[in-house]
Amino acid sequence: MGKPITSKSNALLALHIAVFIWGFTAILGKLISYNSFTLVWHRMLITALVYLLIPSVWRQLKGLPLKTMKIFLGIGLIVCAHWLTFYGSIKLGNSVSITLACLGSATFFAAIIEPIAMKTPFSKQHILLGLVVMLGILLIYLSLPQSKVQGVSNGLAILTGLLSALLAASFTILNKQHINKAPALAISTLEMISGAVLLTAILPFIAEKPCYFWPTIDIHLLHLNTLSSGEWDGIWVIILALVCTNLTFYLGTYSLQYLSAFTCNLTVNLEPIYGIILGALIFHENKSLNPYFYLGAGIIVLAIFAQAWLSRKG
Numbered sequence: 204m205g206k207p208i209t210s211k212s213n214a215l216l217a218l219h220i221a222v223f224i225w226g227f228t229a230i231l232g233k234l235i236s237y238n239s240f241t242l243v244w245h246r247m248l249i250t251a252l253v254y255l256l257i258p259s260v261w262r263q264l265k266g267l268p269l270k271t272m273k274i275f276l277g278i279g280l281i282v283c284a285h286w287l288t289f290y291g292s293i294k295l296g297n298s299v300s301i302t303l304a305c306l307g308s309a310t311f312f313a314a315i316i317e318p319i320a321m322k323t324p325f326s327k328q329h330i331l332l333g334l335v336v337m338l339g340i341l342l343i344y345l346s347l348p349q350s351k352v353q354g355v356s357n358g359l360a361i362l363t364g365l366l367s368a369l370l371a372a373s374f375t376i377l378n379k380q381h382i383n384k385a386p387a388l389a390i391s392t393l394e395m396i397s398g399a400v401l402l403t404a405i406l407p408f409i410a411e412k413p414c415y416f417w418p419t420i421d422i423h424l425l426h427l428n429t430l431s432s433g434e435w436d437g438i439w440v441i442i443l444a445l446v447c448t449n450l451t452f453y454l455g456t457y458s459l460q461y462l463s464a465f466t467c468n469l470t471v472n473l474e475p476i477y478g479i480i481l482g483a484l485i486f487h488e489n490k491s492l493n494p495y496f497y498l499g500a501g502i503i504v505l506a507i508f509a510q511a512w513l514s515r516k517g
Contacts, residue, residue, distance in 0.1 A: 226477025239290035283398030296360025305364025342499030
């Protein structure tokens, strides 16, 4: 017997809210001035601490078997790697649009990985739509000129973005596989803790300069013309942790209880639409992107809506 329709509808609504908010995470990643390792450390550490302030989280964690806890702690390391490559891609290409377009390839990776992990038949429809998304990403790559800015590489940004998409598909599928072993809030907490602990352990050895638990905020320097120069970093981190992670990670994990991993990954592909629009509005990235970029992005969007239509028809 399947899940009630109302439960699926609520899960889909929760996921769409999460995806809309996720559209801002890439914007915040570009606005925050420091490197991706410190950024992800702040994100996961603060998010974990906020979760641990919730009394029900402790009750949920107390009732979990050690084996189950280890599973989600391990998945949390994949989440950590996904965010490192996601923000690394943004920094490498200095572009929100490129990274978010690459994230659309999670559909293709999910179509391959999910049947193996869940021991279900491969779907020709899912694989075909995933290949269509990859075609869109190839067009995006071919549309981009070689950047002359030091430290900026569109090719490396795309490769890192594709790795990020692979990791995103992987942790979504693994969460789906084990979703019934623990409450959504406990899962989110464990996954944030594992990434925070890992980065806390390795950052002192890889950081180019001292890492502070919290970015400094000088209220006198908060002007609109300093949004991405470092003075606002503390504020951006608060928004990134509380709104874009605490809230959305819980909503995304909740939705997995009622939706397939492929549906979740396909819905998450709406994130590039929001992000690219925001990138154009805030950073004027549209001025540096030619029509072939939007052709590739359009193909990705069409694949998303084609899947929604075919699923409803079926």
